[in-house]
Amino acid sequence: MSKKDKKKDEKPQYGMLKCLGWFFSRAKKYRPETIVLLFFQIIFNISSAVFGFYMSPMILSKLENHSTAQELILTAAFFIGGCFISDALVNYIGNGIGAEGFKMAYQVQLRTKIVQEVSDKTVATSYCHCYDNKFLRAAERATNAGYSNAAPTEGIWNTLQNLGVNIVMFIFFTAMLTYIHPVVFAVTVVLSLADFLISGYVYKYNYRHREELSHIDRQAWYLQGLPSQLSVAKDIRLFGLASWINRLTDKALAAKEAYSKKEHKFYLIGTFSSMIIEFLRSGAVIFILLKMCLENGMTAAEFMLYFSAVNSFNGRFSGILNDFLDLKNKCLDFSCILEFLNYPEPFNFGGGEKIPEGYTYEIKLENVSYAYPESDKKIIDGMILTVKPGEKIAIVGLNGAGKTTLIKLITGLLDPDGGRVLLNGVDIKNFNRAEYYKLFSAVFQHFNMFDITVAETVAQSATNIDLPRVRDCIEKAGLTKAVSDLPDGINTHLGREVYLDGVVLSGGQTQRLMLARALYKNGKILVLDEPTAALDPLAERDMYEKYNSMADGKTSLFISHRLASTQFCDRILYLKDGKIAEEGTHESLLKLGGEYAKLFQVQARYYQEDFTKEEAV
């Protein structure tokens, strides 16, 4: 446990000053108003605190001195008026976190600008980072740091404001307490500090038990929300899982409550210690003040003023310490953002060699090896391969043979650990990677769909859409009828996360739409990773034919489970354990009688005329 703790408490890469410096530079760049408003907010809060502090004792002292009504009213008007003006300004600008006051708009915009920087990095970063746990952790923290109004990139304004006000008021009360009696000051400082340290320890209970807590918490939250997921809802009904889920939820919630009980029992130590410290502090102060009243003729109003000064001092003192801790935590998050934004990019994203012009390209793999991070298994192991210009390659193999990884190496999503990938003889590392991606029309199994219109999905652009071409691609993908049946045709929004009038396409329609998208992009190299799973036989055949014509004359790579569907390819690679185990045309591989042929027969047997039922058993 202690070892793990140490690992988690890694020193932040960027110090507090550097983090604050960065944050203010962003503020200055995107929304300098935020800094000005912070300054005013501190001033107005201080003036409100001072007026409020003096108001009651000053009015009482007028009464105590039997002043005239006029004097009394003037005094009250002065202090209440001062309070009004300060409070009005504070409230107008906006106090606290969230939807209050006009400062919010600037702070929200600044935060979203920072979120945008984080998002830009996320979508552009070298692809290999999505297997890098350190990067992913930094990404998650950087994202969370901008997630809501209370998140560090916006919440820090509140922290800074409180800290500013507390520091000034602390100095103010220090002067006042020292002026009353040095002992009052000494007692207050020592006891406040003791309280802060003890409470600090006690209330860090959750931090000390954070692993246990997060485990308990995650288990409870994992179970919740499940019954609304369609696949879960179905299985709940079909398998009578409701009682199982209920029992597990009961258990998880009981564990949470049991933890909470332990936690709050421990907090009682804090309650007791604070009580004793408060007892000592107010005891000492009241008796010293009373002594001064009796011996030095201090007035009742002064007694009240000084007594509340002690309480306020205490509040400001612990306020500063808490604000500082808060600031430190927020800077930790900033450090993560910075670490994330400055995360080194192994891929070449600026400049680089110009990608050769041409209609077809040759791809060459020189002794390429690749293992996923934190894994010893070479998923691609010393692969040698040349894809000739315009050649159509099929890649087949069992699950886990390395098919998709091979595609990712060729498309430049991953860089090999050993060996080189060459495009027309040039190592692809030399190209600007973003430019290199433009070469490919790729259809993978997963589609990153957004709630944009059909036309925008095909063009993958919101501003620069060639409508005739979009229509043409939709037609080629066999979707024209389906699209014209949509409420707004090609301008219908897909998905319902954002636009409530959006539509959800069926799996088959989505796959066709992705074909249209690949057609529209019209990349020089075609890459298909099992684009026909979950299609019925006729639709599947139709898609194969479409892909076949799309691949016409282009260098293309095609992964499929269904071995026979690769027959339109010039060459088939049979992958096993990260190597090309067999290669050739469909016919030559069958003649070879190796693993490919065996696998093919397993599939083909059922389609053969002489198949008998007994054979199946």
Place this chain on the structure above:
Amino acid sequence: MANKSDKMPWKEAFKINVRAIKLLNSKNRLMFPYVTIKALLNTVFSYASLFVTARLIGELAGERRPETLLFWAAFQIISTAVFAIINGVMYHAYEVKATNFWNNLERIEDEKFMSMDYSDVEDQRVRDLRDQIDQNRNWSGWGFSRIQWNFEGLVSNLFSVIGAFAMAAGLIINKVPDESPYAFLNSPFAVLGFLALMIFCASISPFLNGKSMEMSAALADKARFGNRLFGHFNFMRRDPESMVDYRMYNQSEGFLKHYCWVKGETPWFPGGIFDKHNKGVGGLMKIAAVFGEKALMSIIYLFVCLKALGGAFGLGEVTQYVGAVTNFITGFTWTMTLLNNLRVNSKFLKDIFEFLDIPNKMYQGTLTTEKRRDRKYNVEFKDVSFKYPNSERWALRHVFASFEVGTKLAVVGENGSGKSTFIKLLCRLYDPQEGEILLNGVNIKKYRYDEYIAIFSVVFQDYWLMSHKLGQNVAGSCDVNEKRAVKCLEDAGFGERLKELPDGLETWLGKDFDEDGIVVSGGEKQKIAIARALYKDSPFIVLDEPTASLDPLAEAEIYKNFDEIVGDRTAIYISHRLSSCRFCREILVFEDGGIIERGTHDELIDAGGRYKQLWDAQARYYEGEEEIS
């Protein structure tokens, strides 16, 4: 989903709040009583402290008797300590009770989702309603979560107001001596005038706050849209699959940024509707509210101090009365604000109850099914027609079908031809609009659902396994019959892997909750799902595309074991890979919501219809290999 700016009548608002409190209290035992006690104690302690402070000040401003001063000072210090302990214990006890408050809110929804008709779970309108409820809760705190806050506020302010009355009674009772120039303050008109002015000023701030809250609530729809847009287009997915598309199609420059910053002029930015509101009406209203508070304070001070100047009471009482009247006003203001809040919130509660009150119509049958050892069940579709909710199209139209016991049936057809719908009706995930489905001659609606569904084991394509122990997943329960679970896993082809697992059935699936948990491949998952279906040991077994994510070898293995797996059960097998039809006795071919062909493989091939077309589409890839085999 009524317009949130319309006001709900008070009576209805109270009724709906009482209902919500009752519901929440049943889920969070003792939480509401604890809140009440906590609030009561707080009020008592704060007024006791005010009273003692007033005595101290009074004595200091008056005779200054040392022993009296000492007594009140000691009383103050000791009582504070005692109260701190009692309050602390109470507070922590309450926090323990409130631990699962948020989880329980979620659970109320979950329980509804578990009990409601499946067709409602899938109904987009129901899901939209639920999303709206969740968004209101998570983004603006409207709904059930606000009940707790309102309740605590109302109770403690009520106590505060009552306490203030007791503490401030002396302010009216104590008279200014008649010879004083301030004797006019004794007149009932002065008192009434003071009260009237006070109440007027006191209502300014809650009135304005209420207005501003209504305005915010009215802007809520726009805010929700802005948040949805921003969340959807700016917070990036980080899974390896999504990361591919971002790069391959340059999605960020292509449209994400455009949606975020051009289309998505969020209402929160400078110049947006919230900003305009805050700078204009909203901001001014805030200033006016502060003005109301301060004016009120002035009036209180004026009245109390003038009476004191006139000699009605001393400095101690001034402290006490100012404190009490201020508390009274704060309590009053808050009560008004909270009542307004409660009323606005009621409309959000109405949405929640609209969701919770969706009637559970489907699963109301009462008949028990016959338990037949011989598994002689007969299922018959009699002229069944079905449309999905909100759809015009018949997903199934005039379907007749009946299954013999022990038969192996394949169901094929194009996407959208009605195959899956057929299965969904059979499992009563939906009920048909026309015609009926009979089990041994009785309409299946009449059976108790749990008894009826016990006859079927179904593995859909989108089955679900929990991040929990393997054994519990197979059993679908905390109580696992280990022998049976192992046998089923073996039958489903998971036996080899099971032997490798040191913890056996106790192994966790996934690493979410156990570092030693195992990550299983798609194929293995499918095998576990099949094992779960076998564990149920039902006379019917339905497999919907069970081999979709398997490679050819794994697929062949399942095919090979199919007869063993199925045994003497009636099996229904849906697949796009028609190869599966070869070992099924009978094949149903669906098209456009109807069964257009029915027969054995050979019969259908000879018939040369739709089935042959589908078959040939796949079989042509495998033509000509006879010469090799």
